[in-house]
Amino acid sequence: MDGRLTLKTVAAAAGVSTAAVSYAFNRPGRLSEPVRERILAVARELGYAGPDAAGRTLRTRRAGAIGVIFTVGLSYAFSDPYVLAMLSGLTEVAEPARTSLVLIPFDLGADGHDDDGLREGLVAVHRAVIDGAIADGPADDHPAVLALAARNIPLVRSSTTASGPSVCIDDRAAGVDVGRYLAGLGHRDVTVVVACPQPPGVPVPVVDEATLYPYSALRLAGIREGLGRRARVRVVSGGRNAPESGRAAAALVLDGDRRPTAIAADSDMLAAGVLDALRQRDLEPARDVSVSGFDDSSLAGPAGLTTVRQPVREKGRLMARMLLDPDFTERRVILPTELVVRSSTGPATHH
Structure with missing residues (x-):
């Protein structure tokens, strides 16, 4: 194919105007069917694939x-x-x-x-x-x-x-709802599992909160506010938002000396990993450790996950x-x- 093929090249070969060639590709209703078919046949013979999308955008300001x-x-x-x-x-x-x-x-x-x-x-x-x-x-x-x-x-x-x-x-207000709910159930020792910019599944026992995604930072602040000053809150991560990150983060606290009474994950994906970690240790959600998520995604209902629904x-x-x-x-x-x-x-x- 010749990389220099243009509308003018096809128009000259087909014996029509450049506008007619443009219509054949972009506005076929402006041409009769025989004329359009003839133009497209000539274009195929020449190896012309159609007007350049970037060039068309510069002229029309509409990329579609x-x-x-x-x-x-x-x-x-x-x-x-x-x-x-x-x-x-x-x-x-x-x-x-x-x-x-x-x-x-x-x-x-x-x-x-x-x-x-x-x-x-x-x-x-x-x-x-x-x-x-x-x-x-x-x-x-x-x-x-x-x-x-x-x-x-x-x-x-x-x-x-x-x-x-x-x-x-309002991520912070939603976090407050989670914190207040857990506080109302008597939870004072809560671990918050957040996503952070690390590969999925890499345990992060001490999170640099300055590096959190904006939504994670807001949800964490809300959960802390909702739990109140008397609560002990630990923040851990297992990397980016993925189930394996939830499993890695949960392992940090479930295998430690002081197991929290509740784990609040800032997404359902992370919460799914937390639930897996509980099952692996023969622990039961709610009875042994309460677990909450965020989003109310398609996996939350079947897992029986308490979570924040957002549309x-x-x-x-x-x-x-x-x-x-x-x-x-x-x-x-x-x-x-x-x-x-x-x-x-x-x-x-x-x-």
Whole structure:
């Protein structure tokens, strides 16, 4: 194929105008079927695949796509029920609007200073042919956020700490609900399991809270507030948000000298790992150690997990509407949460 093939090349070979060639690829209803078929046949013979998407965007300011920024690898993201629910909400709005989703991984590695990850992420953001972007969680100083701002790409995020448009929940208030509930059951010795920027399954017995994801820091602060000053709160992690991280974090406290009466995980994925760790030690949730999660994802109900319900699909829908629906003028939406009590929690028992 000749890389210099253009609309003009095809138009000259087919004996039509360049506009007719553009219509054949982008607006077929403007041409009769025989004319369109003849143009496409000539294009195939020449090896012309169609107008360049990036070039078309520069002219029309409409790529017909929005980017979804993932601060983790895509293989991990698609294992998370929260992410899948959010994507489902996005597509409910994007599909009727004939808008595609461009998935953009921007993984900075365990310590947040992976030069290769940074370089690859920046290249992906700068090359993406998109009209806007959605990101779940990154702070204002994240390189992806800064790169999108440099391109003047509209961005919607899902964090209460984000400047600019956002659809979020009040993570701290939801954490307060968890803490107050556990305190009401008599729990005064509570371990909080959080996600942190480490590989999944790596025990972190002393967490540097300054490095926590914004949502984790807010939920932790809320749980502490809800439990009150008399409670003993230990914060541990097992790495990024994954069941193996929950198992590793739970092992730190279940195998220690002083077992907590409750473990509050800041996601259902982590809580699932905590429940696994209990089963491995023949301990029963609620009877021996109470366990709570966060999100009320698809795995929470079958596991009998007490958790905070947030409307994840609705979050995805509203984030997409902020970018795609001109009649949707709100720039900041805070969605409600609800504490859902199930069988994984019960009154505190003294060990």
